[in-house]
Amino acid sequence: MEFLFDGAIALFTSPKSLAMIAVGILLIYLAIAKELEPTLLLPMGFGAIMVNIPASGALNQVLEGVGDTHGIIQWLFEVGIEASEALPILLFIGIGAMIDFGPLLSQPIMFLFGAAAQFGIFFTIVVACLLGFDLKDAASIGIIGAADGPTSILVSQILGSKYIGAIAVAAYSYMALVPIVQPVAIRLVTTKKERMIKMPYEPGQISKKTRIAFPIIVTVIAGLIAPTSIALVGFLMFGNLLRECGVLNSLSDTAQNVLANLISLLLGLTISFSMTADKFVSVDTLLIMGLGLVAFVFDTIGGVLFAKFLNLFLKKKINPMIGGAGISAFPMSARVIQKMGTKEDPTNILLMHAIGANVSGQIGSVLAGGILLELVAQILK
Template identity: 65%
Template sequence: MGSFSFITQALGEITLPMVIMWVIGILLIWLALAKDFEPALLLPMGFGAILVNIPHTGVLGDNGILQWLYHAGIEASEALPLLLFVGIGAMIDFGPLLSNPKMLFFGGAAQFGIFVTVLISVLLGFELKDALSIGVIGAADGPTAILVSQKLASNYKGAITVAAYSYMALVPIIQPFAIKLVTTEQERKIRMKYNPQGVSKTIKIIFPIAVTLIAGMIAPDSVGLVGMLMFGNLIRECGKLDSLSETAQGPLANIITIFLGITISFQMQARQFLSWGTVIAIFLGLFAFIFDTIGGVVVAKLMNIFLPEDKKINPMIGGAGISAFPMSARVIQKMALKEDCQNHIIMHAVGANVAGQIGSVVAGGIILSIAHGFGL
């Protein structure tokens, strides 16, 4: 007769770091359910954090499902985040941007926080590959953060992913704070006329092709990110592939989201995740979001120096240039209405916000191109 030692074998190997990760996993689940913090990603990540921190867990190891999903879906080719971009691209309507194309510049300016955070990370002594990966939290785009940190083999992949998705959910708290730091009440009350140019179907089809070519020429490493995003958008806008567009927006995006969230938790094993570097990296992500917002707002204020009185830009629009769509646009609109209940700038904010989607993936690609230049 065998002993019953197998019953207590795992119990005997529970460590304090594992228990801490269980608590973190439960915290992420709580944030997802009680606070509505990006539940589609934080819930699977939280549950996965518990799965991978059980002694002798069956989800790890050569035959472990999470290990296999991680190797096949992320490590081998970053397939999961890239395929998710197809779905995201199919969901985006670039019409408000195409009718008001100068919003593109705010989509670019609002990536400033990425690079400032890279500098701060370097000053704190992080290796360059980790500094670049931490900076990409400021892209406010989960798949970009996952992809860049994976490609650069950062030591803080799990922390970067948790930070990216958590701070995206905190945009309604972070952005008003950052905007009020650099604007006056008078500036926040600036009204803007909305005179959209007509947007033809042709330009909506040419746009994704042109963006992919342009981004690919300047930063070839961005082609994966930008290309998948624009491929999804082209499926949506071509008008001939409605069923594919619906599949990309719905079932494809949902399936990838399910797998991506739980697969990322592979990086949340206690021995990898629990370190002072993780705590600092997560904290630095907050700086990235703040400086993103400040970067966009400051560019709007600089443009106002050269614009006549009746064409001035409400500088809060610059803050909408981050990639957290559509939350950032809604936050800006709410702030504008709070200052002046007649000031509707939502369409300008939406234009800047969708520009931020492009800006963030371009920024991610540029980070990768620069990293290659440094031999990373």
């Protein structure tokens, strides 16, 4: 009967495993009590507990007298992420079906903020390299600044980063912390007068043909600029085409709800494979969390400073907070900008402008991931 206690003995003599189980419990607490990205943090937290139980059946192992056994979480990781990157890519269909690009198409200038707000990614890559990370790991860490969990997972997996678990946790944590982190970063580089700038919203009429053509055109252009991004951009735009075509409403609803929720659930559990104690508990993990915050903050600041730069030449001034919505955390960032605007002036309605920049950031982050993969491949040739 001694074997019944082997697991408990192994667990309580492994401080790192205990620490990771505590991390799992913390993620579950944040998901339930604080409602921080519960769709992903809850399965990630529960999965972290499962994979850190000694001799966990959720992972592959060799049993005496039985031979090799296959754990479901490791199998999901190997099939759904390692072999094909299928899970994060499929999630983009649901994300695309949720997005209305109307506010962006009404104000094409907002495309610029989706590009400017990726500055923190490349800044953080340089910092990570200076701290001793190799280029592949540095690029994987930098993409945390995209504030887009699936893109972070995909890029780090394609580049073969050994920190995919820490990167995923950092990416989704900072997405959840948008309402806390972004206001601080924006106030650092704006004045009260700038935050009170009013921007009347005058939406243009966007034809159905334009809405249908947009995802097709974006996919072709993205494929020509950064072919590696075609799966990410293509599935995002395919989801949007489902939404806009008008003949597949039931499929659009399924993609927005059933598919997105199911893939998010599986993705959260699957990523926990990379959250085993031997991979996760290290000084590097703390550095990654810190660098992820740097990337996120500088993405926000980059977008804000770009808006301030444009104001040097524009007659109709842009509220620079709009630039901060150029990150990919849709629609949380847009809501943060609206809340900050009404706090300074209750009559200041910035939401639709912020949404335009925000959906541009969704495209920008995916393109940034593809361009990053292309650049790393070229540099390492």
